[in-house]
Amino acid sequence: MTGIAxxxxxxxxxxxxxxxxxxxxxxxxxxxVIIGWESGPRGARPVFVTDPADTDKLIxxxxxxxxxxxxxxxxxxxxxxxxxxxxxxxxxxxxxxxGLLRESQVRRDDVVLIGVRCGGVLEENEIPAAVALTPExxxxxxxxxxxxxxxxxxxxxxxxxxxxxxxxxxIDERVAALEDMPLEERWAFWTDQFSNCVRCYxxxxxxxxxxxxxxxxxxxxxxxxxxxxxPRGNLSWNVTRxxxxxxxxxxxxxxxxxxxxxxxxxxxxxKLQQIVADRYDYKVSDDPENPTPIGDYRLDDQQEFIx
Amino acid sequence: MTDATDKGAADTGVAQRYFIGxxxxxxxxxxxxxxxxxxxxxxxxxICQSPSAIxxxxxxxxxxxxxxxxxxxxxxxxxxxxxxxxxxxxxxxYFLPEHEALCRWHQHGTTVEVEPVPTExxxxxxxxxxxxxxxxxxxxxxxxxWDYHDELWNGRRAATxxxxxxxxxxxxxxxxxxxxxxxxxxxxADGLLTPVDGGxxxxxxxxxxxxxxxxxxxxxxxxxxADTLGRQADDExxxxxxxxxxxxxxxxxxxxxxxxxxxxxxLLASLANRCNGCGACTSVCPTCHCFDIVDEEEGVxxxxxxxxxxxxxxxxxxxxxxxxxxxxxxxxxxxxxxxHKFSIYPLKxxxxxxxxxxxxxxxxxxxxxxxxxxxxxxxxxxxxxETEAGTPAEAGAAS
Numbered sequence: 001m002t003g004i005a006x007x008x009x010x011x012x013x014x015x016x017x018x019x020x021x022x023x024x025x026x027x028x029x030x031x032x033v034i035i036g037w038e039s040g041p042r043g044a045r046p047v048f049v050t051d052p053a054d055t056d057k058l059i060x061x062x063x064x065x066x067x068x069x070x071x072x073x074x075x076x077x078x079x080x081x082x083x084x085x086x087x088x089x090x091x092x093x094x095x096x097x098x099g100l101l102r103e104s105q106v107r108r109d110d111v112v113l114i115g116v117r118c119g120g121v122l123e124e125n126e127i128p129a130a131v132a133l134t135p136e137x138x139x140x141x142x143x144x145x146x147x148x149x150x151x152x153x154x155x156x157x158x159x160x161x162x163x164x165x166x167x168x169x170x171i172d173e174r175v176a177a178l179e180d181m182p183l184e185e186r187w188a189f190w191t192d193q194f195s196n197c198v199r200c201y202x203x204x205x206x207x208x209x210x211x212x213x214x215x216x217x218x219x220x221x222x223x224x225x226x227x228x229x230x231p232r233g234n235l236s237w238n239v240t241r242x243x244x245x246x247x248x249x250x251x252x253x254x255x256x257x258x259x260x261x262x263x264x265x266x267x268x269x270x271k272l273q274q275i276v277a278d279r280y281d282y283k284v285s286d287d288p289e290n291p292t293p294i295g296d297y298r299l300d301d302q303q304e305f306i307x
Numbered sequence: 308m309t310d311a312t313d314k315g316a317a318d319t320g321v322a323q324r325y326f327i328g329x330x331x332x333x334x335x336x337x338x339x340x341x342x343x344x345x346x347x348x349x350x351x352x353x354i355c356q357s358p359s360a361i362x363x364x365x366x367x368x369x370x371x372x373x374x375x376x377x378x379x380x381x382x383x384x385x386x387x388x389x390x391x392x393x394x395x396x397x398x399x400x401y402f403l404p405e406h407e408a409l410c411r412w413h414q415h416g417t418t419v420e421v422e423p424v425p426t427e428x429x430x431x432x433x434x435x436x437x438x439x440x441x442x443x444x445x446x447x448x449x450x451x452x453w454d455y456h457d458e459l460w461n462g463r464r465a466a467t468x469x470x471x472x473x474x475x476x477x478x479x480x481x482x483x484x485x486x487x488x489x490x491x492x493x494x495x496a497d498g499l500l501t502p503v504d505g506g507x508x509x510x511x512x513x514x515x516x517x518x519x520x521x522x523x524x525x526x527x528x529x530x531x532x533a534d535t536l537g538r539q540a541d542d543e544x545x546x547x548x549x550x551x552x553x554x555x556x557x558x559x560x561x562x563x564x565x566x567x568x569x570x571x572x573x574l575l576a577s578l579a580n581r582c583n584g585c586g587a588c589t590s591v592c593p594t595c596h597c598f599d600i601v602d603e604e605e606g607v608x609x610x611x612x613x614x615x616x617x618x619x620x621x622x623x624x625x626x627x628x629x630x631x632x633x634x635x636x637x638x639x640x641x642x643x644x645x646x647h648k649f650s651i652y653p654l655k656x657x658x659x660x661x662x663x664x665x666x667x668x669x670x671x672x673x674x675x676x677x678x679x680x681x682x683x684x685x686x687x688x689x690x691x692x693e694t695e696a697g698t699p700a701e702a703g704a705a706s
Contacts, residue, residue, distance in 0.1 A: 040674045041676050045673065045674025076637065168367050169367030171364075173367075174364070178361055198590045200586045201585060205584050205585035226601070226603055227601055229405040260590055
């Protein structure tokens with residue numbers, strides 16, 4: 001932590017407003033729980049506030065990496081039981097809300113969104129205090145952020161934030177470096193990465209867009225994907241997970257961050273985004289009316305692969 | 308097949324102490340490898356080595372050289388890492404692999420031929436194991452020899468000699484002493500290395516440990532003056548115990564009994580709102596041992612029956628064929644993990660199913676913190692006793 005801690009962190013003025021709005025929503029009974037971030041024993045973490053008196057726990061700073069929209073996921077019964085949710089979201093997180101709306105997984109009236117203007121978050125958030133962003137510590141996905149002014153929210157707090165710094169190496173540059181590898185080397189790279197997979201499914205569990213009531217990997221009659229962590233099973237799982245998110249992934253990077261063995265899933269996801277952008281002129285956005293290629297049919301879709 | 312439970316038990320009496328220089332320890336490692344013995348030990352892996360560098364964005368920054376420590380089968384003695392960091396995954400996988408074949412089947416017409424897998428294993432040595440990882444093996448020995456004696460687990464336990472390296476305590480996430488383990492534990496192991504000036508004090512505590520020392524006598528010195536090197540080792544061991552004890556102190560027996568009698572308590576029933584139910588905690592846990600068994604059909608009429616790690620954090624873990632699921636939400640599943648480790652297992656086997664390595668807390672990016680949870684349960688468990696203790700005094704004051 002030394003070295004980066006010296007950078008002064010500007011105070012985020014929106015926090016007082018965020019706490020006030022949260023308190024008022026709870027007091028008025030408009031929501032039953034506020035899901036935001038708090039400062040925990042090992043850094044920022046999600047917090048569930050049900051008592052208006054506890055809203056002072058809420059924070060927002062560069063450590064607030066988590067995409068809390070995952071808690072809106074309809075398969076989280078224990079969260080749904082708490083009652084109507086007030087959710088604190090960064091601009092990028094609202095893309096996940098838009099995704100859930102687009103796929104009819106939630107209704108807009110089911111949730112109150114408190115948006116925070118964000119100038120980027122850290123890649124490594126498990127530190128005792130917030131630090132200012134630098135090219136070395138910024139989450140690479142923040143580069144080129146196009147939702148710094150969230151629109152899909154009920155309340156918006158904080159002053160406009162500066163643009164996040166450009167990371168030392170961008171995700172696109174890393175994807176390009178992979179593409180430059182000869183096919184055999186690239187295959188060896190991914191085989192090696194996927195060989196580390198322990199099949200805990202953290203990538204799926206934390207993903208705000210993995211909404212299936214029953215995941216294909218849990219189907220056993222027939223067994224489409226072998227659950228053993230051998231090369232065959234691991235390749236099937238990781239490729240299927242990625243393909244099921246093609247054109248749906250909102251690029252929050254939570255799958256990679258939660259992976260206990262450090263598989264660079266962001267690189268797979270980004271490659272798929274590039275392919276979808278290239279073939280269908282589609283970029284995932286915070287507009288729920290913007291249909292995904294998988295849920296849309298256009299006469300001018302490329303179909304030269306049909307022979 | 309003898310019980311693995313005998314294997315890890317330390318013999319009575321004072322353990323034989325030896326001094327071994329760091330170079331001699333590497334030479335001994337080389338001797339084992341040269342003799343064809345498999346040696347498993349911590350290895351520091353430069354994750355930024357090509358071609359994997361692209362995998363970690365940290366590697367794209369100048370001047371950063373992140374390493375990961377993992378237990379690996381050594382190819383050479385130089386790989387042995389004595390830096391005493393915590394391996395990413397515990398030793399568990401070397402005894403209960405992530406997946407392993409239980410048998411293979413071949414169908415011939417109406418008959419099925421079952422081909423068993425070997426349950427005898429070649430001798431192997433684990434060097435510089437984390438004491439929390441070896442202690443976990445001894446704890447899991449109990450369930451692996453409770454009603455059914457697991458031949459694969461016991462076979463690997465019997466074939467393996469484990470020499471621990473006293474741990475310096477990793478960070479504030481460690482709490483081994485709160486759950487009956489210790490940073491200088493030899494539980495589940497056959498010996499312990501403690502760093503001293505110029506090398507290590509080796510103490511061997513079991514027959515397997517003594518056999519290893521005898522076979523490599525040339526690398527060891529039995530001359531360990533009690534007032535110099537001996538005292539240094541004792542002081543180091545006492546210092547690390549004191550250091551880790553500050554992280555968490557609980558009354559494990561009260562915690563066990565409180566959980567047993569407070570199944571519906573709001574504290575236990577709503578532990579896991581932020582939990583994503585991913586099961587990464589159970590994957591990295593040295594004591595989580597639940598497994599699933601699947602049949603992999605590898606072609607027409609033949610296949611492999613395989614067991615693999617399972618996790619109580621997955622809804623399918625308890626999904627009944629009827630469609631009913633007794634643990635149908637994440638709070639209930641998380642309570643089960645706490646209950647099993649700190650109440651069910653201790654009540655059945657007399658040992659906590661946790662050795663305080665802290666991996667579950669470090670791996671959880673949602674911020675579930677076992678130290679925090681155990682502290683809360685400990686406070687709840689102490690509360691009635693303190694009230695009872697206070698009652699007579701209050702009564703006395705009132706009268």
